Amino acid sequence: MMLPKHLAIPAAAALLTITAAGTAEAGSGCTQRAIEPTELRQAFNMAARTRDYLEQSGAEVALVARVGADLSEHGLRYTHMGAVLRNHPAGRWMFVHLLNECGADTSGIYDEGLVNFYLDDLFAFEGVVLIPKPELQHRLTAILSGPRATQLHHPVYSMIARPTATKYQNSNQWLLETIAMAQAPEGAVHTRAQAQQYFAAHGYRADTVRIGDFQRLGAAFTRANVRFDDHSSDESGNRRYEVASVRSVARYLETTGSLTTAVVLGPEGPPKPAVKY
Template identity: 45%
Template sequence: MNRLLMRCAWLLCLPLAAHAGNDCREQQLSPAKVALAAETALLAAAALDQRDAPVALIARVGTDLSKQGLVYSHAGFVVRDHPRGRWTVVHLLNDCGSDRSGLYAQGLVNFFSDDLVNQDLRIVWFKPDFAQRLAGRLQQLPRHSLHHPRYNLIARPGGRNYQNSTAWLVEMMASAIADKPVYDRATAYAFARGDGFIPDTIHVPYTKRVLGGLFTANVDFTDHPVATRLSGDYPVVTVRSIFRYLDSAGYTEHVREWRNGRLMSTPGPA
């Protein structure tokens, strides 16, 4: 990413939502999809306004991961009274299907306008002390961002060569939880693992990798050891593994989820 684009990302320039994370072909969302995104954004904003929290975790369904047993494909930190708006999502996005990424700030409508599979969402509120510490770390951005610009969709958890959107979330949360300031990725992930974080395992058979056309700029299997590639069982930080970690470690204060526009009485599979 050149210096201009890096500056644009961190001055919170809002790219067209449909351009983030795909191959950057020009896409025009229909009025109906924009209306659905706006409706979801209003739903999320109303729920966020009901609780006195500086930050929460918000998840969406951008890709159909049902074959891997997953629901939510992407998440970000939604920050109260951000310079860009009352509720702004700060998250890592792959740049146009390339091997690069950037950190972006988007309004809720943009966040839910990214040509999603559906408009399901889940919001997780953190325990107050954790929320305050995380909000403090996010206020330092772009300093101490723990962002690594080389992107890999199946980045090896704890690896130094690549990063994906979910790994960035875990590392940022760990940097806020740790008793001492953490300003490097390796230390942050090591703390998360010691604190109980366990990545998911995603099975990608060799035939799928070769015949399924999975050799793309934003997927690099060589980030994983040979033994992993031979078995096809890849450890990956998923949104589900983040939810599981927050619950098991006792960092979750409250959860609300909407499926098909309806508020769920209890959260469904993640």
């Protein structure tokens, strides 16, 4: 599968001081920074806990989200979600997800290991694991293991892309559209618009975030990866914008009866039932 590769971290790197160049990440601007040993240990710990849980689950694919930033003011916990495959062509338990290209207005679909997923300057080392029903797992595996992984990718990125518009795309929106393609009858979804029509017709509800005038002005002038012009005039007037959040994707899976298990993995202790996204 011809997907770009994210920064590779070998196991031996735990003994080294690493500089993360940051070729891509889930929405924020990229800066070169030294990865502290504590951060590296925490990432390896979370990767190991995630791997162990997935191995025991018997799943062939799961959806995993991380806490990249503090979104508590919006009532949200998790920021970015990817699909992780047991038997990916690039290796066991590899993520397939959309990442923003260093704060620019472009993105790519990346396959990436478990450690890398938790090495993105996270707000908290915690993950939520969603395991879909077996039929959906099977169809997602077929899509994400081959060229169809990029079929619904649109490289023009906005962090707050409107879920039912096709001008931009963000990471959770790409995954939501891919889930819809997997849920729909075979061959029914070929385009982003068709995927959006499908999930809208099957009960998807976006979350909304409030962005005030000052925040919007700052974002518009300083960040290439935040755009507002795909949102409606009502959203702009109310300063409340629809987004494809991790919570909205989880809620959609629940609404469509496609979810079997949802657990939170922290740095220690047993997995806990997920009650907040």
